[in-house]
Amino acid sequence: MAVKKLKKISPIRVMLVDDHPAFRKGMAALIESEPGLEVVAQTGDGREALNLFRQKKPDVVLMDLRLPGVGGVEATMAIRKEFPDAHVIVLTTFDMDEDIYRAMQSGAKSYLLKDTPEDKIAATIRAVHAGEQVLPHGMAQRLADRQKRANLSEREMEVLQHLIKGRSNKEIGASLFLSEDTVKAHLKSLFSKLKVQDRTEAAISAIRQGIVHLE
Amino acid sequence: MAVKKLKKISPIRVMLVDDHPAFRKGMAALIESEPGLEVVAQTGDGREALNLFRQKKPDVVLMDLRLPGVGGVEATMAIRKEFPDAHVIVLTTFDMDEDIYRAMQSGAKSYLLKDTPEDKIAATIRAVHAGEQVLPHGMAQRLADRQKRANLSEREMEVLQHLIKGRSNKEIGASLFLSEDTVKAHLKSLFSKLKVQDRTEAAISAIRQGIVHLE
DNA sequence: TGCAGAATTACCCGAACGGGGAAATGACAA
């Protein structure tokens, strides 16, 4: 805290990682228009993010979650591994619980939706730079809820993964080297955790909640 | 065509409809930096789009497909209803076939992904203003394919709609006032059209292809 | 050390599902 005081005289140096050129441009303009904030680096490539971070040592990183190739979560983890004190704010278009969860797991300090009003974005950058962990209203609660609602075990996740591909219990069993009965057992607890009746509902629910990803 | 020649001396007047402030800002900056293009109106509200169009009479509209409340498709249709010659370019984040299809149905002249490089965006605006219909590589083919691949009948679509909600055949039948057997019959042809084996696969496939929408 | 929870397998049973025909109606196009 005492160390941070020194920084107050110099602007907060921000790095942008987003694959949309127009969005990057807009966000950059938006940040530059704020007193005490400046953009020192930009990229649309998750792989390049770490290199750029090494070079520029920004105070705060605004990281898009959905990046082509290396995703935002991976990029964030890579940065945090080398620079554990890095302040990363994750940006995304949709507020899907799983995205948020994975973002926070990867070490992000905050999570913002892209349609957040500009003043809020600037405020969040300042707060995160000051060492705070900023989450939108009710987000903390939702993260807590998530734990209870769908803390799927490893196996259940694996089974779910195959379920999403439309595989039968027998096929899933064969893929995971399990008996069909075991698969059914996992499905039973999976259904109860997701509060659904059958596999189709489970698939839909999982996709809706962002527990698994299509594409 | 001859009429258009007069316009070449004045800049192409562009209107932006997108609910992301940062994206709008960036896109505006991007357009303004192009010679012969200028932004005359911006809004993040689909309802406001028509009013703004009436006031400003832009040459080209860049319209986000996913808008809160009134969607981009509806806004586009509203504008085209009153101004059949309006040049609308639909923007979106993901290239889902159904989105593209509905966008083109609503009367859009072109369809662009938000991560399209800036020069391409400017080129598209100019082309559309000149009266061309611009579709990304292979898009025309995909639209054609879509027709063949999944030309689901009305009933099949209805059944699919319920299937996505995780309903059983019996429940679907009750909802549509059909016998369970009829539902099964529709499912049979649905499965063969989607080239899948069961309802879960069908649900996943339909969502992937954007034939139906979650949320 | 003991208990909770994850993981694994098993068996039974009734319900749901999917495939293969088949047949009747109505609409719309060739």
Next chain:
DNA sequence: TTGTCATTTCCCCGTTCGGGTAATTCTGCA
């Protein structure tokens, strides 16, 4: 007018699924 196609319903049959119950092993936490 003939024929194709969507729509509707029916039957049979085998497979798959989901619920209930239960037993074993292992791991981690108290």
